[in-house]
Amino acid sequence: MRNRTVKAAVVVMAGALALAACGTNKTESGGAASCDVSKGTLVIGTISPLSGNLSAVGLGIEHSADLAVAQANEKCTVKGYKLSLDGEDDQATPQTGAQAATKMSSDSNVVGVVGTLNSSVAQTVQPILSGKKIPMVSPANTNPSLTQGKDPANEKRQFDNYFRVCTTDTFQGPYAADYLVKTAGKKKIAIIQDGKTYGLGLSQAVADRVTKDGGQVVDKEQVGENDTDFSGVLTKVKATSPDAIFYGGEYPAAGPLSKQAAGLGLNVPVMGGDGIFDPKFIALGGKEGDLATSVGAPADQLQSAAQFIKDYAAKSYKEPYASYGAFAYDAANVIIASLAKTLGDSGTWSDTQRDALIKNIQSYSGTGATGPISFDQYGDSTNKVLTVYQVSSGDWKPVKSGSAES
Structure with missing residues (x-):
């Protein structure tokens, strides 16, 4: 409780400021400028193993995506909206991954998914998210068939909503x-x-x-x-x-x-x-x-990853970013930057924006923690390190x- 000796005038002023903030739906985040979040909350999902033998890697993916979301909120990256993270545990099994994807696809506020870790899980998740045009950017899937099909002699893109920031x-x-x-x-x-x-x-x-x-x-x-x-x-x-x-x-x-x-x-x-x-x-x-x-190259030897590593440490996550943390951070930022481009300064999110979001991810080009990021005609990373x-x-x-x- 506050000290009862605080002057009434100060209390009144604090209350007035609080009411003003509520009235304009602005929030203060980490000392950054006030963000207008009057349009609501949009969700970035992660699907990775958060329990079981591979949880150390899956939690690194979730935490790294969480860091990207927190930084986007601090910078008011998506105008009019707050971003939140929904981390789902796929237990490294296709059936559980499908359940996580089904849950996310039923939420109209889910704008994109970072995941999966396992290529076998991705095979079940891809068609579910594709049915709702939810972009999926994997930090870790390496099986070529996820993008180019099972017949190398007849390459054909499987799902136009699926991308990956790692090579195959x-x-x-x-x-x-x-x-x-x-x-x-x-x-x-x-x-x-x-x-x-x-x-x-x-x-x-x-x-x-x-x-x-x-x-x-x-x-x-x-x-x-x-x-x-x-x-x-x-x-x-x-x-x-x-x-x-x-x-x-x-x-x-x-x-x-x-x-x-x-x-x-x-x-x-x-x-x-x-x-x-x-x-x-x-x-x-x-x-x-x-x-x-x-x-990729070792994250701790990449100048492009230095800030990510520093920021991750500052968040004091219990688990390390592990093998795919930097890739998950980049995957989340690809979705966030493409969402910001899709909505611009005054756009409003709805399912009608999903095609444009996927198109903007496809054309994305930038530099992330892992280095240069862009996608070829299949949605595969052009970075082959x-x-x-x-x-x-x-x-x-x-x-x-x-x-x-x-």
């Missing part, structure tokens, strides 16, 4: 294979994958390039994403005497697989894509010398970074 496995797979065969000198590669959309697609891209590079795929095996005992598969792999193992999947299985491989005397590096690039891979058993590719990391002294260290070619 069309580039990531060859980049990984080139490093293994040409740089690391690993000629005999065993491939293990988890059967999911991401793991299967990435592994095939790696296999194709290994052969093209003059290497040999000595074995191909499949495991379940929730498997914990890989002894049977690894015994088969060991019989082929590989120089390296490529794992198509994510870190919850990849870490234990690497540990068990070493336990069986398979003293070769395990390599994966961006799905294993997380500190938890090492905590779960990833060993010295293991490798991973990931989209990838990085190879290696486990060294218990941490991921970048060993090669550059723009990839398919």
Whole structure:
């Protein structure tokens, strides 16, 4: 409570100011100029795993999008509106992701969605959001079929509302294979994958390039994403005497697989894509010398990401921004900037604006935390930068970074 000795005149003045603020529907945000939010609230959604094995990555996506929304509100970016974030947990499963997308598509105030993490979840989410013309900008999906269809010989855009700010496995797979065969000198590669959309697609891209590079795929095996005992598969792999193992999947299985491989005397590096690039891979058993590719360059080495990293730290989120935080921040800002362009200084949001919003995202061009951002005719990122990391002294260290070619 206020001190009762405060002078009446001060109390009256404070009340008058409060009434004036209510009457004009303006808010003060972080010391910035007053924002007119008289037209209401519009929602940016996120769909990512907020619980389960991949929650560390999913929460980094949600928090980073939240940061973008908070900054837009401070700057009064969308005239007449306040933005809010709706973070939905897809539990890294397609069915739950579909439920989250259905919920968001029923809300006319949802203007766009940042997500998903998993390509398999994206496959169920895409048609649901497309039906309501809600733009979806993924920070992490890398399977090429999400944009160009399942037939590489007959590329056809699947959904005009779908975009991504990361590159795809069309580039990531060859980049990984080139490093293994040409740089690391690993000629005999065993491939293990988890059967999911991401793991299967990435592994095939790696296999194709290994052969093209003059290497040999000595074995191909499949495991379940929730498997914990890989002894049977690894015994088969060991019989082929590989120089390296490529794992198509994510870190919850990849870490234990690497540990068990070493336990069986398979003293070769395990390599994966961006799905294993997380500190938890090492905590779960990833060993010295293991490798991973990931989209973009290391955020902490990018001048363009310095302010994002500083601002994220200032918000004191409990979880780190993780592998895709900078990409999620950029994805949210693409939606926000395109929304501001769509509405201008005096426009009013309605479903009739959705086509224009999608068109403005398609034509977006700018620089984000991850570097230059724009989209090709499929909605794919034109930024093809990838990085190879290696486990060294218990941490991921970048060993090669550059723009990839398919």
